[in-house]
Amino acid sequence: MQTLTTLSSLRTALAELPKPLGLVPTMGYLHPGHLSLVHVARRECETVVASIFVNPTQFGPTEDLSTYPRDLESDLTKLRNEGTDVVWTPSKEEMYPPGFQTWVEVEALTKFLEGAMRPGHFRGVTTVVAKLFNAVQPQKAYFGQKDAQQVAVIKQMVRDLNFLIEIIVCPTMREFDGLAMSSRNAYLKGDERRAATVLYRALNAARIAYQSGERSANTLRHLMADTIRTEPLAKMQYVSCAHPVTLKDLDWVEGDALCSMAVYVGGTRLIDNFLLESGVWIT
């Protein structure tokens, strides 16, 4: 496995490696969710490239950039064990040199949900992903369903800007009790870890109601919100039952719908989601 930091060394290395090439973009502190992406990429591609970059431009001024968990050595061991060929770990200066001033922005889709709560977040995401796409020029790129809106936004960017890259979405990986795996779970202290399952419980409440025939999106949202309110350590930021492509909140569920939420558990902001009709549950 080659570990590279500069763009030029990356390009030199990739020129020698066979296609198709699969990219797994990450911010490090890897958990089994990330490794499942590498695993699928390994099965589908001749060359697997992972990137590790805690992208400052997708964090808001009051967010957790400085405390975001990092463990490069452990990440490299995990990636090596999954058969990764190349790891790119660019510096902040390599990605955003002095004078940097170009941004990629997806408009309508980023107005809702995470985009509404985290102004500028998706501009940072699409800009860094466009840079990663151009640096690596992969045939396929792998993202987790956990960040459902990110997936929708990146797919829109790929369509709109003619990127010749197939976006592969892999199911959310969960802990034994349903908590969606996330690097931010490392922030959870004491009782917060148990309380954090409330997102899963809320999604489950909506799923069970939907499977029993409930089609009012408002009722499904209320069910989720009511579940979150039962947990004293949790504070809901939003719940949504939205169209899976436009992300606009629905009145009635016809076809598929994306149930999603952001919840503070103590000081930790957690998100989770599933697709009512096609959603994959790994319990």
Place this chain on the structure above:
Amino acid sequence: MQTLTTLSSLRTALAELPKPLGLVPTMGYLHPGHLSLVHVARRECETVVASIFVNPTQFGPTEDLSTYPRDLESDLTKLRNEGTDVVWTPSKEEMYPPGFQTWVEVEALTKFLEGAMRPGHFRGVTTVVAKLFNAVQPQKAYFGQKDAQQVAVIKQMVRDLNFLIEIIVCPTMREFDGLAMSSRNAYLKGDERRAATVLYRALNAARIAYQSGERSANTLRHLMADTIRTEPLAKMQYVSCAHPVTLKDLDWVEGDALCSMAVYVGGTRLIDNFLLESGVWIT
């Protein structure tokens, strides 16, 4: 020469053609300036692709989108005669399908000169050029020095977004009397055509003063403005003597400087420029 309209047919055709691939993006109504780009691309690349697309998103609401001159048949003949391999002529719907919402924006550089006069213009340019770059995936792309700020903005985008494309800038081509070649020269009626040489005369005044030792940017700007004022059919929009990379207006010329201007001649808006130190004059 293959003439293609859809993105998918373009990709199928390009997959068969040898590299390096050179792209000449145009809005059609081709003149010898465009053809000089094709000529250089033909010399340097195995495959030459030209695009013809009058990009609506780079025109302001009061600008000349609907009247922009078009002559596809003549353009195709000229491109064939220069040895172009593939011409891509996408429709507006192919480039901007319903739901399109992703924009590429270069910030600081687009605040000056043309960017100040034409809000949104460069956002349209960088977005369509990013789309063309991703659609064609060229190794080299060819642009004219005539649109000096466009060149600076595109180079910045290429650096910032990690496009692996070399930007080749070719000198401005001029008519016998110095008028820079432009598709918009077709708008000039009667006496306007003669009056339009005032841009060239103004640039020449600055060049002669510079070559005589003048280094005050203000004096050079005044010389250009004074020249434009001598022409009754001309109305100056701006003159600038700016840093060739940052495009910020200079106090003193040390090293190179970009002299540029926008001038209305009758109802036609014309631009021209040259680099004081390294600028190429084809007279």
